[in-house]
């Protein structure tokens with residue numbers, strides 16, 4: 732079984748977690764794309780979806796699902812999104828697709844955050860995946876120097892601009908033993924918009940797709 736099959740298995744399992752929600756939030760990435768594709772079969776039950784990115788919004792619209800403005804939607808009951816890494820405490824690294832800030836916002840307003848991953852994403856310690864940090868463009872060099880002081884090796888994701896008009900620094904070489912602490916430290920650097928550690932608002936349910944099953948991990 733390929734990682735893609737395992738992502739799809741986790742994505743299909745997430746359909747069972749929507750209950751009777753009429754408006755849901757969704758994230759970004761190849762795992763979420765499987766989830767969006769699966770939503771087509773139940774789209775009649777939904778009033779619409781709040782999307783964390785232009786890319787997911789486009790995919791939703793293509794299958795006839797209305798995309799709603801978060802300010803009008805209010806609190807959401809369920810948010811479904813992928814991750815680049817997840818540990819057993821349901822703390823995550825996200826932002827490989829560069830949508831981390833909007834993903835944080837949608838996760839923050841959702842009662843349940845269902846995270847869907849394939850088994851390669853499950854780790855004991857976060858940090859092998861380079862940590863994405865969204866930064867306003869003029870602060871790029873300053874923030875990079877501050878990240879070096881924290882022990883990281885920041886790498887500017889050249890040619891990439893976020894949906895918010897900012898840049899991404901991917902920070903290599905971190906062993907993140909205390910995710911909520913590092914999340915707060917990086918968030919406090921002037922010029923940082925948000926960091927891809929999701930520990931203060933972690934997932935509530937982690938669905939991990941394997942070759943023959945989906946494992947459910949809850950808090």
Ligand code: 5RP
Nearest residue numbers: 760761762813826827828830
């Ligand atoms: C985008 C994200 C994605 O959830 C993360 O990159 C996982 O992507 P994929 O499902 O393609 O492996 O955080 O900003």
